[in-house]
Amino acid sequence: MEHTNTKSNGEEINNQLTDVLYEKNNGIAKITINRPEVYNAFRARTVSELIVCFRDAWDDNSIGAVILTGAGEKAFCTGGDQKNKGDDGYDGSGGLNGGIGLEIEALHRTIRAIPKPVIAAVNGYAIGGGHVLHVICDLTIAAESALFGQSGPKVGSYDAGLGTAYLARVVGEKKAREIWYLCEKYTAQEAKEMGLVNKVVPQEELMAASEEMAAKIVEKSPTAIKMLKYSFNADSANIEGISQIAMASLAMFYKTDESAEGMNAFLEKRPVDFKKFRE
Numbered sequence: 001m002e003h004t005n006t007k008s009n010g011e012e013i014n015n016q017l018t019d020v021l022y023e024k025n026n027g028i029a030k031i032t033i034n035r036p037e038v039y040n041a042f043r044a045r046t047v048s049e050l051i052v053c054f055r056d057a058w059d060d061n062s063i064g065a066v067i068l069t070g071a072g073e074k075a076f077c078t079g080g081d082q083k084n085k086g087d088d089g090y091d092g093s094g095g096l097n098g099g100i101g102l103e104i105e106a107l108h109r110t111i112r113a114i115p116k117p118v119i120a121a122v123n124g125y126a127i128g129g130g131h132v133l134h135v136i137c138d139l140t141i142a143a144e145s146a147l148f149g150q151s152g153p154k155v156g157s158y159d160a161g162l163g164t165a166y167l168a169r170v171v172g173e174k175k176a177r178e179i180w181y182l183c184e185k186y187t188a189q190e191a192k193e194m195g196l197v198n199k200v201v202p203q204e205e206l207m208a209a210s211e212e213m214a215a216k217i218v219e220k221s222p223t224a225i226k227m228l229k230y231s232f233n234a235d236s237a238n239i240e241g242i243s244q245i246a247m248a249s250l251a252m253f254y255k256t257d258e259s260a261e262g263m264n265a266f267l268e269k270r271p272v273d274f275k276k277f278r279e
């Protein structure tokens with residue numbers, strides 16, 4: 001079967017999306033997680049739709065850079081949707097047998113493999129799995145009001161592959177361990193100081209600044225940019241193998257009472273109590 005590059009304006013794809021918005025203009029694809037009612041947390045369907053959009057941008061020769069952002073001003077993404085999680089992982093049709101219920105690892109691999117730089121435009125909270133998403137993106141621009149951090153150990157979860165080892169490449173071992181062990185939140189300025197963010201701008205300038213950065217990439221040699229991205233990726237490619245083990249272990253951890261305590265405490269808006277798991 002003959003393969004032709006995608007040349008759509010993104011509208012046909014957009015018509016089938018419920019959780020994500022997709023547009024293409026001037027060589028830039030913009031992908032927006034559109035679930036502001038849950039601070040742009042992702043469910044299985046969201047992850048599947050994100051993969052569809054990234055693959056379209058990958059396949060479209062006219063696209064030279066991708067912007068990933070979240071709808072509204074509250075959040076970029078707050079990770080897995082805790083309201084859509086059962087006793088043994090995230091519900092929905094997007095997960096494969098033995099997984100955590102959503103194809104997050106495939107999304108991570110797609111963001112790394114698309115031969116075009118992905119810019120995270122962080123418009124609010126980038127927390128948990130949402131923080132991991134921006135870490136994996138090639139570049140990050142943050143609104144002054146953005147807040148960054150991991151929350152897994154508070155809610156009975158972890159991302160122990162790219163979420164830890166690749167984060168350590170970006171901010172250094174000590175800081176990465178602090179981010180995961182303490183689960184604190186960091187301002188955009190603090191994130192920039194630790195090398196987690198490339199640029200901080202006022203909220204109202206975030207999209208224009210992201211598009212300006214993307215436009216600078218789009219005018220460069222596509223082959224040079226592609227090979228540079230693959231070269232940067234090659235040095236951390238082994239972490240993808242660690243991610244596979246981590247996600248398989250996470251699927252087992254989600255079946256435990258310890259993990260459930262974290263999730264239930266968040267949903268019931270009460271302090272978490274892990275004491276009994278130390279007895």
Ligand SMILES: CC(C)(COP(=O)(O)OP(=O)(O)OC[C@H]1O[C@@H](n2cnc3c(N)ncnc32)[C@H](O)[C@@H]1OP(=O)(O)O)[C@@H](O)C(=O)NCCC(=O)NCCSC(=O)CCC(=O)c1ccccc1C(=O)O
Nearest residue numbers: 038039041078079080081082083128129151152157158159
């Ligand atoms: C983001 C917060 C810090 C914001 O706090 P605050 O400003 O006080 O607002 P809230 O009232 O808490 O939230 C407003 C509103 O949004 C809902 N909401 C926010 N986040 C989520 C979410 N993730 N899922 C579902 N709903 C969410 C919240 O319930 C409120 O709605 P109401 O109707 O008013 O109740 C704070 O909200 C927060 O901490 N959120 C939880 C973030 C979180 O725990 N995310 C999952 C972390 S798991 C992780 O970090 C490691 C695992 C991981 O990275 C991963 C790997 C692979 C797959 C999935 C994941 C994953 O992320 O789970």
